Amino acid sequence: MTDVPIQMRQDTTQDTTNERFRGGSPLVDLLSRGGLAIAILAVLVYGSLTSPFFFTTGNFVNVLTSMAIVGIVVVGMTFVLVVGGLADLSVPATIACGAILSLALQPVIGPVPAFAAAIALAGLCGLISGLLIGYVGINPIIATLGVGTIVLGIVQAAVGGVIVYGTNPDTAALVKSRLFGIPVIVLIFLAVAIIGHFVLSRSYWGRWTVATGGNCSAAEASAVPVRAVKAGAFVITAICSGLSGALLGLTLQSARPLVGTGYEFSAITAVVVGGISIMGGFGSVPRAIAGLVFVQLLTNVMVLQGVRTPVQGFVLGLLIAGAVALDVALRKRGGGA
Amino acid sequence: MTMLARLVRYRVTVILGLTLLVASLTVPGFLSISTLSLGLDRGATIGIIATGMTVLLIARQIDLSVGSTFALAGITAVMLQPAIGIWPAALAGVLAGAAAGAINGLLSVVFKVNALVATLATMLIFRSIAHWLTDSQPVPGTDIMLSVALSKIYLEIFTLRSALFVGAILLLHVWLTRTVAGRNLFAVGSNADAAEASGIAPGRTVFLAFVFAGALAGVAGVLQSLTTNTGSPVFGAELIVTVIAAVVVGGTRIEGGRGSALGTLGGVLTIAALTTAMEFQSVPAYIQQVVSGLILILLVVLDRTVRPGPRTHAAAGASG
Structure with missing residues (x-):
């Protein structure tokens, strides 16, 4: 018992001096990647054993559709975590921005320009957060919390704080339609995911993102534009959430200001459960999506089992805390040895 | 530059003065004693939570879950009333808040989860428990x-809530400036390694700071539930931005190691004055949110740009 505080103090020192992720340990890699695959399999088996509806096409189309909306945000959030930006809490605001504006502007400038304008404005919000975080050096959580509050307020004020309804049924039909039996939304999500994956893993920007998250000073010394890269991650997330919100608005044909509440946590949970370190410098889009698949299947099984919504939130919270704690523990074992 | 830096240091007084001036010019009867009393009572909820948050920010930590703790403590206090009586139930509510803080402390000290992420997760967890316990319905x-009785006004200006808040802030001021433990808190916040080398246990200090913040969020939640005679799972959902804004207006830095209790008092009074003035002018709630968001961002930017000292990228990424 007397040893505990000493142990604790040692760990604190180690934590502050050893903040970045020391990746590359095959053991850690195998554990987090293999663990997730096993977990997904376990949920699949459990779901198909306990519910007759689980293994039906209808159910999987449902899962995929609800996954698509969060999934687009997850792609952006991956960039934020990899660059070491902790998290983007302005996602509910940018989703609301996308959803409300894409519907509210329809009668004024037509459906397609409204769609584009909604996403562009969401991207602008991301640019503001990005400038504050990358160039002014403000803590990302505080910056996105503040910017999100402001943006949500402005969007609400712009439409008078009411629910906005769609006026163009054609757009709804287009978004809800299917191509080869796959909902269009899912195809859009896949396209975003593939682009995101190639940008992160194959492009200069992606390599810069990983380098900045891994060791910011070293990256800066190697002439990586770290400030722009950091800011860029938040712009990417905002554009993704704007797109996601616009699609959500078109699907529902109505948008209320709080339409995006909770999406930030779903996205963060997916990325963190995918084994991407909150400390940055490491991670890929497919990993994050694997995390998303696991979380979505788990939620689906819980819904089919009749587990109440609060309990689902509880499980999500536990997953975030557990995944991050596990990441810290694994990192210490992998990096410190 | 020095002029600007001085302005930043005494900004609470400047901002509070300006707010009161503008408010009294635009809102008729704003400076009457009953309005001030109402404003102070409104501010007390934010203020009690902000008192705990000041300690956490000085220790270079943060608690995003205070809004959920607030709701959970209130629900505990109301739901236990039939079983164990009003005052024991109120005590149980405060203890529930302290327990929530202990969980945050445990996650961040023992499991080494970044405080921002840990309290993000517990914010979700505590809120879910609140919905779970109440079936998402308000409990009478x-x-x-x-x-x-709780809304009774003493000495023409204080309600129980506002008196508690002012008392807590003054006690915290004495504790921060006059005691060894208070000085240790600043040491841990500005440099945990150096503090440890000087024989302070940073882990224990941080843990206790979390418990303190949780308990105070609990006190605020219990008081809210008792004054409204309701426990609701949606209470406190939008408190966090306002609370952090109040503390940051008061000059406490998010980067840790710097801050003061009296500053927080000023920050809370500023926010309370703003809110009251806007309510008198019937400004919609979402515009009020915009204003507190703007204040928060402006002041954090001011902190980063004006104050002299080394600016590192590490501080931007990982100040939790």
Whole structure:
């Protein structure tokens, strides 16, 4: 018992001096990647054993559709975590921005320009957060919390704080339609995911993102534009959430200001459960999506089992805390040895 | 530059003065004693939570879950009333808040989870528990008259809530400036390694700071539930931005190691004055949110740009 505080103090020192992720340990890699695959399999088996509806096409189309909306945000959030930006809490605001504006502007400038304008404005919000975080050096959580509050307020004020309804049924039909039996939304999500994956893993920007998250000073010394890269991650997330919100608005044909509440946590949970370190410098889009698949299947099984919504939130919270704690523990074992 | 830096240091007084001036010019009767009393009572909820948050920010930590703790403590206090009586239930509510803080402390000290992420997760967890316990319905208390008694105004200006808040802030001021433990808190916040080398246990200090913040969020939640005679799972959902804004207006830095209790008092009074003035002008709630968001961002930017000292990228990424 007397040893505990000493142990604790040692760990604190180690934590502050050893903040970045020391990746590359095959053991850690195998554990987090293999663990997730096993977990997904376990949920699949459990779901198909306990519910007759689980293994039906209808159910999987449902899962995929609800996954698509969060999934687009997850792609952006991956960039934020990899660059070491902790998290983007302005996602509910940018989703609301996308959803409300894409519907509210329809009668004024037509459906397609409204769609584009909604996403562009969401991207602008991301640019503001990005400038504050990358160039002014403000803590990302505080910056996105503040910017999100402001943006949500402005969007609400712009439409008078009411629910906005769609006026163009054609757009709804287009978004809800299917191509080869796959909902269009899912195809859009896949396209975003593939682009995101190639940008992160194959492009200069992606390599810069990983380098900045891994060791910011070293990256800066190697002439990586770290400030722009950091800011860029938040712009990417905002554009993704704007797109996601616009699609959500078109699907529902109505948008209320709080339409995006909770999406930030779903996205963060997916990325963190995918084994991407909150400390940055490491991670890929497919990993994050694997995390998303696991979380979505788990939620689906819980819904089919009749587990109440609060309990689902509880499980999500536990997953975030557990995944991050596990990441810290694994990192210490992998990096410190 | 020095002029600007001085302005930043005494900004609470400047901002509070300006707010009161503008408010009294635009809102008729704003400076009457009853309005001030109302404003102070409104600010007390934010203020009690902000008192705990000041300690956490000085220790270079943060608690995003205070809004959920607030709701959970209130629900505990109301739901236990029929079983164990009003005052024991109120105590249980405060203890529930302290327990929530202990969980945050445990996650961040023992499991080394970044405080921002840990409290993000517990914010979700505590809120879910609150919904779970109440079936997402508001729960009524047993004694309606109690809320009337609690809203009684003493000495023409203080209600129980606002008196508690002012008392807590003054005690915290003495503790931060006059005691060894208070000085240790600053040491841990500005440099945990150096503090440890000087024989302070940073882990224990941080843990206790979390418990303190949780307990105070609990006190605020219990008081809210007793004055409204209701426990609701949606209470406190939008508190966090306002609370952090109030503390940051008061000059406490998010980067840790710097801050003051009296500054927080000024920050809370500023926010309370703003809110009251805007309510008198019937400004919609979402515009009020915009204003507190703007204040928060402006002041954090001011902190980063004006104050002299080394600016590192590490501080931007990982100040949790």
